[in-house]
Amino acid sequence: MSTMNTVGRPTTPNKVESKPATLTGGRGLLQDEHLIFESDGWGKTGVDLPEPKTSGSDLGDLVRKDPIGLPGLSEPEAMRHYVRLSQKNHAIDLAIYPLGSCTMKHNPRLNEKMARLPGFSDIHPLQPQSTVQGALELMDQLAHWLKTLTGMPAVALSPKAGAHGELCGLMAIRAAHRAAGNGLRSDTPRNKVLVPTSAHGTNPATAAFVGYTVVEVAQTEDGRVDVADLASKLGPDVAAIMVTNPNTCGLFERDILEISRLTHEAGAYFYCDGANFNAIVGRVRPGDLGVDAMHINLHKTFSTPHGGGGPGAGPVVLSEALAPFAPAPWVVSGEDGFNLVEFAEDEAEQAFGRLCAFQGQMGMYVRALSYMMSHGSDGLRQVAEDAVLNANYIKARLSDVMSVAFPEGPCMHEALFDDEWLKGTDVTTLDFAKAMIDEGFHPMTMYFPLVVHGAMLIEPTETESKQELDRFIEAMRALANAAKAGDVDRFKGAPFHAPLKRLDETRAARQPVLRWTAPEGSNIAAE
Amino acid sequence: MRFTKDHEWVKVDGDVATVGISKHAADALGDVVFVETPEAGKSVAKGDSFAVVESVKAASDVYAPVSGEVIEGNAALASAPETVNADPEGDGWFAKIKVSDASQLDALMDRAAYDQFLSTL
Numbered sequence: 188m189s190t191m192n193t194v195g196r197p198t199t200p201n202k203v204e205s206k207p208a209t210l211t212g213g214r215g216l217l218q219d220e221h222l223i224f225e226s227d228g229w230g231k232t233g234v235d236l237p238e239p240k241t242s243g244s245d246l247g248d249l250v251r252k253d254p255i256g257l258p259g260l261s262e263p264e265a266m267r268h269y270v271r272l273s274q275k276n277h278a279i280d281l282a283i284y285p286l287g288s289c290t291m292k293h294n295p296r297l298n299e300k301m302a303r304l305p306g307f308s309d310i311h312p313l314q315p316q317s318t319v320q321g322a323l324e325l326m327d328q329l330a331h332w333l334k335t336l337t338g339m340p341a342v343a344l345s346p347k348a349g350a351h352g353e354l355c356g357l358m359a360i361r362a363a364h365r366a367a368g369n370g371l372r373s374d375t376p377r378n379k380v381l382v383p384t385s386a387h388g389t390n391p392a393t394a395a396f397v398g399y400t401v402v403e404v405a406q407t408e409d410g411r412v413d414v415a416d417l418a419s420k421l422g423p424d425v426a427a428i429m430v431t432n433p434n435t436c437g438l439f440e441r442d443i444l445e446i447s448r449l450t451h452e453a454g455a456y457f458y459c460d461g462a463n464f465n466a467i468v469g470r471v472r473p474g475d476l477g478v479d480a481m482h483i484n485l486h487k488t489f490s491t492p493h494g495g496g497g498p499g500a501g502p503v504v505l506s507e508a509l510a511p512f513a514p515a516p517w518v519v520s521g522e523d524g525f526n527l528v529e530f531a532e533d534e535a536e537q538a539f540g541r542l543c544a545f546q547g548q549m550g551m552y553v554r555a556l557s558y559m560m561s562h563g564s565d566g567l568r569q570v571a572e573d574a575v576l577n578a579n580y581i582k583a584r585l586s587d588v589m590s591v592a593f594p595e596g597p598c599m600h601e602a603l604f605d606d607e608w609l610k611g612t613d614v615t616t617l618d619f620a621k622a623m624i625d626e627g628f629h630p631m632t633m634y635f636p637l638v639v640h641g642a643m644l645i646e647p648t649e650t651e652s653k654q655e656l657d658r659f660i661e662a663m664r665a666l667a668n669a670a671k672a673g674d675v676d677r678f679k680g681a682p683f684h685a686p687l688k689r690l691d692e693t694r695a696a697r698q699p700v701l702r703w704t705a706p707e708g709s710n711i712a713a714e
Numbered sequence: 715m716r717f718t719k720d721h722e723w724v725k726v727d728g729d730v731a732t733v734g735i736s737k738h739a740a741d742a743l744g745d746v747v748f749v750e751t752p753e754a755g756k757s758v759a760k761g762d763s764f765a766v767v768e769s770v771k772a773a774s775d776v777y778a779p780v781s782g783e784v785i786e787g788n789a790a791l792a793s794a795p796e797t798v799n800a801d802p803e804g805d806g807w808f809a810k811i812k813v814s815d816a817s818q819l820d821a822l823m824d825r826a827a828y829d830q831f832l833s834t835l
Contacts, residue, residue: 634771696747
């Protein structure tokens with residue numbers, strides 16, 4: 188017997204087994220939403236503007252005769268459009284995000300509050316320096332934290348992203364070799380850069396962009412750099428090696444000291460990709476490992492936002508040997524306060540140039556320093572510890588149903604699985620990831636690193652509670668068991684419950700439609 | 715037809731070698747979405763990257779199995795990259811190379827040896 192409420196109406200609805208498609212395309216209280224260009228507000232304006240006082244135009248025949256082709260929306264229409272779109276998206280503010288710091292970790296709201304202080308948010312790069320002393324001091328403090336945490340003597344703050352930081356590091360290395368007479372156009376050029384097979388794609392791309400020939404270094408069975416292969420490829424023609432540590436397989440490069448010793452013996456520089464610094468911050472100083480240059484993605488380790496692809500910040504720390512080549516600008520402090528040095532005045536300064544017009548991403552500097560100061564050095568150490576602990580918890584609790592790519596020993600901040608366990612199920616890594624969406628979880632990184640077949644790379648980050656990790660793990664276990672039990676239909680057509688179903692990624696890549704055209708029969712003026 | 719450990723195949727007719735990627739390679743890449751083949755006249759050395767193949771999963775270099783001069787790249791792949799998946803060891807060929815040193819072919823695997831090699835992966 189069903190329960191009744193106070194007016195005698197049953198409180199439990201009749202259970203309906205089948206789920207009919209809705210008549211409008213809406214789902215629950217979520218509205219179907221079209222492109223903004225397909226709204227019907229053509230010719231409409233959201234605000235009343237007075238007629239312009241001047242009449243006529245100096246443009247003569249050049250005056251535009253066709254409509255400009257932009258839809259008109261009122262304020263609530265514009266807001267609803269974007270809020271509806273945001274409801275179709277996943278965000279770290281909704282649930283665990285197993286892409287991890289690679290994309291974005293939790294952004295503490297304190298950072299946002301600090302970045303919105305008018306003294307930081309309402310200033311302009313061309314203001315007199317005497318009026319932005321606080322901002323310059325903040326940059327100086329951020330530089331101090333970055334140098335202290337990495338054990339490196341210099342830092343270039345201005346690079347705008349990780350890959351931009353790689354470019355900065357490699358350009359400093361190129362400048363150092365040129366100064367030593369081994370430039371790319373010299374008689375004894377150092378023109379090669381060694382990159383392990385598991386590297387981020389940006390590493391070889393950066394080296395090639397700077398003018399170097401990329402040589403691959405093999406990987407050992409247990410997912411680390413093959414030191415013997417590295418040693419055989421080092422020589423007087425090698426400019427640098429680029430190693431990620433912890434590497435993209437989520438493993439600490441246990442021979443890192445030997446790698447750095449061999450590299451320096453060969454006269455090359457050691458570039459470290461700092462993408463995975465989150466796993467070791469506060470515990471390992473890259474300077475102690477012999478690193479000469481390393482970029483730090485502020486969004487990965489220091490919790491700055493990364494939504495919509497930016498704005499990014501990728502400061503680069505530099506060793507004693509590379510410090511003279513750091514790009515302008517940099518902050519110095521003296522008796523008359525803080526000063527942003529825009530041009531190297533001293534002849535000893537060998538700055539290779541600059542990477543952007545002004546000082547870099549001020550808003551990201553504020554957020555990163557806010558994160559550092561609110562955690563303190565002990566808190567940052569705990570960040571690394573918890574990030575590693577969480578990844579190992581996931582690895583341990585899934586290792587009996589999924590296959591761990593490198594089972595020996597603990598992982599760092601990422602748990603890496605291959606698709607060996609899916610063999611014979613007719614379910615692929617892609618199918619599995621799509622089914623995760625139906626269960627309410629954003630997929631992890633798939634098919635990367637390339638050296639692991641059907642890779643599934645899970646990075647929970649340090650902020651997930653045990654309850655949230657358990658919720659994720661139970662969903663993964665249920666899906667894994669379903670795949671093994673032959674419930675293939677659950678995977679092949681997934682996602683069934685997302686606003687858009689399985690997309691034809693192949694056709695999208697082969698025949699991309701890059702231009703919007705007005706729907707057939709509409710009165711919209713296509714431009 | 716002979717094969718390399720990097721999963722290229724070579725078919726020789728006179729002094730002209732037709733080269734492509736093996737069915738195993740095409741299957742492993744998944745749906746191919748982009749192919750860049752070399753222009754005629756380009757000289758390549760064995761082991762050089764001479765073409766690029768990109769799928770929804772990964773981008774890879776294709777290495778020359780023999781040295782020589784490219785006499786034709788398969789331009790049809792630019793607009794129909796799916797041919798690489800449909801017929802990797804036939805219409806999905808990448809280039810025809812005029813072989814400069816036929817003895818290089820001896821070091822390559824025949825079908826049986828390649829299948830044996832695949833079973834070890």
